[in-house]
Amino acid sequence: MKPTATTGFIAVRMENPALEIEDFERLVAQYRTRVLRFVFASVRDMDLAETLTQDCFWKAYKNRDAFRGDCSMQTWLMKIAINLVRSHMRNRRFQFWKKAERVRGDEIRQWPDRGISPEERASVNERVQAVWEATQTLSERQRTVFLLRYVEDMDIPEIAQATGVSESTVNVHLVRAVQGIRRRLGKSK
Amino acid sequence: MNNHLSEKQFARCFVGVSTNEERQHLLECLECREDLEGFENAIASLRSTIREQVEDRTTHIQPTRERMPKVRRAIAAAAVILLGLVPLLTSQRPQRIITEASSEKNADALMDAINLHLSRTVASPMEPMMSLLPSDEYITGSGGIK
Numbered sequence: 001m002k003p004t005a006t007t008g009f010i011a012v013r014m015e016n017p018a019l020e021i022e023d024f025e026r027l028v029a030q031y032r033t034r035v036l037r038f039v040f041a042s043v044r045d046m047d048l049a050e051t052l053t054q055d056c057f058w059k060a061y062k063n064r065d066a067f068r069g070d071c072s073m074q075t076w077l078m079k080i081a082i083n084l085v086r087s088h089m090r091n092r093r094f095q096f097w098k099k100a101e102r103v104r105g106d107e108i109r110q111w112p113d114r115g116i117s118p119e120e121r122a123s124v125n126e127r128v129q130a131v132w133e134a135t136q137t138l139s140e141r142q143r144t145v146f147l148l149r150y151v152e153d154m155d156i157p158e159i160a161q162a163t164g165v166s167e168s169t170v171n172v173h174l175v176r177a178v179q180g181i182r183r184r185l186g187k188s189k
Numbered sequence: 190m191n192n193h194l195s196e197k198q199f200a201r202c203f204v205g206v207s208t209n210e211e212r213q214h215l216l217e218c219l220e221c222r223e224d225l226e227g228f229e230n231a232i233a234s235l236r237s238t239i240r241e242q243v244e245d246r247t248t249h250i251q252p253t254r255e256r257m258p259k260v261r262r263a264i265a266a267a268a269v270i271l272l273g274l275v276p277l278l279t280s281q282r283p284q285r286i287i288t289e290a291s292s293e294k295n296a297d298a299l300m301d302a303i304n305l306h307l308s309r310t311v312a313s314p315m316e317p318m319m320s321l322l323p324s325d326e327y328i329t330g331s332g333g334i335k
Contacts, residue, residue, distance in 0.1 A: 033243060033244070046246055050246075124234050127231045127234055128231075131235045151236050151239055171206050174200075174204045175201055178200035178228075179200045182196055185231075
């Protein structure tokens with residue numbers, strides 16, 4: 001079998017434990033952006049997202065023996081990230097961050113939108129803010145599958161593996177998430 | 190089907206689990222199609238905004254790591270350690286000079302200084318105050334002053 005990034009990591013780890021950390025660094029470099037993107041989309045705070053992403057890789061490193069290669073490394077990491085985001089949302093210790101995680105309108109206006117007029121930028125930013133806020137009103141499961149699908153571009157079988165539900169359930173959550181966002185957007189108009 | 194897609198039908202079309210009938214309606218109904226395209230654009234804007242934000246953050250961090258490979262990091266650490274040692278080395282030098290100078294002092298002069306110190310009844314800072322006290326000849330037997 002030709003070694004992939006995932007199986008290569010495990011093979012290297014088994015053959016030469018000294019290379020383990022070096023290889024794990026490569027793994028972090030490869031997947032960090034994806035994990036950070038999902039976490040940031042979920043918690044809407046970059047500093048917190050970075051902390052949770054760091055936690056995600058730390059957990060992955062600690063539990064590296066539990067990875068059997070029955071799903072892709074990305075799916076495995078996403079599974080850990082989903083659990084971290086979930087426990088963050090539930091953990092009362094992080095209630096303080098709830099104030100910070102609300103991205104204000106004036107911050108959104110500063111976001112980069114290259115090559116468009118200021119009016120168009122304002123309109124796009126307003127739309128982005130409305131949709132992003134609408135995702136926050138969804139149930140945890142709906143939000144997770146929605147962000148994995150439309151921000152992370154993961155396909156349905158991958159999402160099903162990462163969330164531990166069937167593919168048809170993922171589709172049901174997606175349909176409900178879209179309905180929820182549309183309902184919310186309709187209210188905000 | 191009504192004139193337009195219901196919210197559930199719309200969501201099914203967006204997710205990609207629509208029926209043939211719903212797809213057919215989309216082909217025929219400009220209003221529903223525009224509605225769907227508008228929603229797709231909104232989601233695409235959200236995605237690109239999030240991606241830009243994360244890319245901006247990660248590209249700000251990564252070059253710093255690349256600019257500091259292991260060898261350079263080691264050199265920088267060594268430089269910091271050396272800089273930290275400089276004040277320690279410089280502060281030890283004058284002490285050594287003082288020690289050397291004091292060992293060369295005349296032993297007699299040192300003994301004189303010690304004897305003077307031992308002969309004092311009170312500490313040297315308090316000596317000026319001693320002149321304010323009355324001498325023994327003015328003190329009566331009962332403890333009063335003549």
